[in-house]
Amino acid sequence: MFELSGTQIGGWINSFLLPLFRIGSMLMVMPIVGTQLVPRRIRLYFAVAFTVAIAPVLPEMPQVDALSVQAILLIAEQIIIGVLLGLVLQMMFHIFVFAGQLISMQMGLGFASLMDPATGVSVPLLGQFLLMLVTLLFLAVNGHLVAFEIMAESFVTLPVGQALDIGHYTVFAGRLSWVIGAALLLALPAVSSLLVINIAFGVMTRAAPQLNIFTIGFPLTLIMGMIIFWASTAEILTHFQTITSEALFLMRSFTQ
Template sequence: MIPLEFTADQIGQWVGQHLWPLFRIASFMMVIPFIGTQLVPARVRLGLALLMTILVVPMIGEVPQVEALSGDAVVITLQQILIGVGMGFALTALFQLFVVAGQMIAMQMGLGFASMNDPANGVTVPVLSQLYTITITLLYLAMNGHLVAFEVFLESFRTLPIGLEGIGQGGLWMLTHRISWMFVSAMLLALPAVTAVLIVNISFGVMTRAAPQMNIFALGFPIGLIFGLFAIWVLQSNFLPHFHQYTEETFEFMRQLQGVP
């Protein structure tokens, strides 16, 4: 029998061909909203990452041949983690956009005190934000947004192949500016309801100046709350177009992060 002999380069090639894609995929799945939450155990996320890695590796091709404990291997590993976390952050910003919009509306209409625990993130958020979170999660899954997200993410292995090159400084600046996009979009989404409640508060302010003896605060709070709920109900008709637009912008941003025009 001829003994099988494997060189250190071959072993490093096999390990790197599976380990580096695993770092990128696992980092992505640990961050994205619908899988990377506290509701999904870490073992399940790791198992899904391993399964996806096994399916993706045959389509990747050759990976750089470097020593396992060299500085280049550490840089490549960090680049894979950064790519996965960056693209997962883009999806997280999409979901947190509606949470911030719900907080803005709730604070203006007097529902800021009505908070509940968010089991997905482990924090306390207003009830309106939790309602928005449930709504966009169901819409996202119903529109197969998770499949599109995985498709865009897997394109990164072609546009950003495994190597010393990553998203670069320009990609880091894009991720930083994405935070401002989240707050601006949340303000645009919440602006109609906030403006409607502000008009009601201004009206009660004018009434207070005209009739100081009236207890406007006791009367204005429930009326402002009811009018805010009515404004939210009216604005629900435009919820789907806004969600569709922000989702398209998110996927476009993920492609721009990969360097795809």
């Protein structure tokens, strides 16, 4: 009669569940897949399918008792790694949302907000447009496949059971500063141009106080802002390539 020992069952469980926690936590946080548009059950099925596909080629997992404190610590560590990897991609997308918010506020479109179906929060019009554009570009260049490849390679470069030292968190926290800087650089040309226009309207108001600046200035600022934003989209692909490369490099460096 074919019998299985508790050690064999525990080994099979460890070889599957420990990678599942890292993969599942990343899929729950990363953009596109980890949004409200994808039900949690579908994300869970996708995580299980991904784990089953790569489990046979993964390094040997540590053999620990499923109810021990060591197992709980390993599970928590895998969840932290997966969440941080997904957070990098999430912040990469929000760079463009933040840039769109800055431009919208400067050109007077701050009141024009849309409900983002992915996050369930109100997002300015230009921020939602840039988010949709970046999502399509990310899928077109197979960025999601590169992210999944980095996740699969992380089990080799950062095996389960290898403790994260302070250097991983230091590198990760230090490089997150590029998020705000990249958003400001992305929005700087449009914001600077709109600032010059607003200064010109201020000079006109001082020169001709009888001029109703609100009647003329608001629609003209809106029109000029749309023209400037349209012209600035010519360089959006260059910014996208730079920011995406930096985000994927940060993911890879974190797991090494």
